[in-house]
Structure formats: C-alpha cells, structure tokens
Amino acid sequence: MNLQLAHDLDREVRAHGAVPAIVAVLGGRIKVGLTADELQRVATEPGVLKVSRRDLPLVVAHGLAGATTVAATMLAAHWAGIAVFATGGIGGVHRAAAQDISADLPELARTPVVVVCSGAKAILDLPATLEWLETHGVPVIGYGTSELPAFYSRGSGLQLEARADTPQQVAAIVRAQRALGLGGGMLLAVPVPAAAEVPAEEVEQAIATALAAAQAQHITGKAVTPFLLQQVAAHTAGASLQANLALLRNNAAVAAQVAAALV
Known part of the structure; x- marks a missing residue:
C-alpha cells in the first residue's frame, strides 16, 4: 500500500460525507x-x-x-x-484457466457488502467473470454506464442488465436486496475517469506481452497478478498505473456517496 495514496483516499472519503476505515x-x-x-x-x-x-x-x-x-x-x-467497500478492481476468472477463480467471487456471492470498483482487473477473463457473477446471483450495477468497465478502460463491450446514475439509486437497490433477504453482496462497477483512461487496444497488447512473459518465467500462484500488473505498467509507459490511481480515488468518492445515501 502506498502511504500517500492511503492518505489521499482517506481525504476523498471524508470529503464526500463518509468515515474511512x-x-x-x-x-x-x-x-x-x-x-x-x-x-x-x-x-x-x-x-x-x-x-x-x-x-x-x-x-x-x-x-x-x-x-x-x-x-x-x-x-x-x-x-x-460496514456496508460499502471501495477498491480498484476485483479478482475473477483467469484467462486460459477457467478453473482458476479468485476467492473474491464466492465472497461476493455470500457476504452482504457493496463492492465499489472498476470491474475485474483487466488481466482476467472479463466475460467469464461476469458470467460467474450472474450464475451465482450477484447483482452487477453499472454506475453511470450500461457496460462493464475494463479497469484501465471505460468499456469492455459487455452489456450489463442494471444501471444506476446516482448514489440514491444505488442505495434503493441495496435496501431492496436486504428487504428481500437475498443475502450476498453487490458489485457497483464505476468506469475509470475519462481523462485517465488507457485505450483498450493498448491494454490488450500489453496484457498479451505480460502473459507470455509470465509463462516463460514460470510465474505462478499469488505472484501472477502483481507480476502482470507490473508488466502492463511497463508496457504502457506508466499510463496503466496513472489510470489505477485515478480510478482508486474516484471509486473512494463514489463509495463514500453511496454509504452516505444508505444512512
């Protein structure tokens, strides 16, 4: 965790009416x-x-x-x-390894917390991840968008069934989920700010190169994700890192607004 970033996110949450933890x-x-x-x-x-x-x-x-x-x-x-949690991106189904599924997904299916993020990390299989969430009853709500964000890029081409445009609309959906006794969490998918977006084609090229390097170097287990993210940052000349920082700050702000609307 970057110390300065943590302080920035703390201020972002407080500025939008919530208490960070x-x-x-x-x-x-x-x-x-x-x-x-x-x-x-x-x-x-x-x-x-x-x-x-x-x-x-x-x-x-x-x-x-x-x-x-x-x-x-x-x-x-x-x-x-605590009902609302902000992060950059969730884990998901890995590319070319459908049996390799992040523990984040089953947690979303059973633990009643709203996770505010910019979709799953772009290095993952986004269609398979979205399908897993649908199969296991996890609502995926686009915030100001009708398609799943692709982490560094604002769109993935994957259409979502639900959209909300205000914190109050999100809060209403959360209250309905609770009232129905459905259990489980909810994913609020927030696109990276447009000014920090990295074009999807550039990201995909960087990911392909990073995946090849991971395979060649026999990177496995928990080391895979940080290795790939580091490689993508290098191959995008740092643009992916700047996008990551921007979406973290934006997601913290959105999460704070949703939390305040739930009070």
Missing part, C-alpha cells in the same frame, strides 16, 4: 480502521502478507501482518457492520 491485519489482529502508525507499518514494513479468506486463521494464529484482499476485506467490513 482501511482494513489490515497487524500482530494477528484484524483491524478495521488504522491509526497513523499502523498505516505506516502496513505501507512500509517488510514481510506484510497478502491475506485472503483462507489465510486469515493462519495469520491471526501466528500473529502476523497482512494486507487484505477483496474477499478478506469484505469479511472484515461485514463483521464491523
């Missing part, structure tokens, strides 16, 4: 909301682990530190009574 694991304790010192530790200490649902018992039992994935953050938010 960054989630992490420190000393084997799940923390929802960090002090300045704790945030500094997560951002700068070596040995901070990537922690998903399956890792929580081990990290807690051994008193370790970890940065939480979407799945683990959803769990922590739900336990703390």
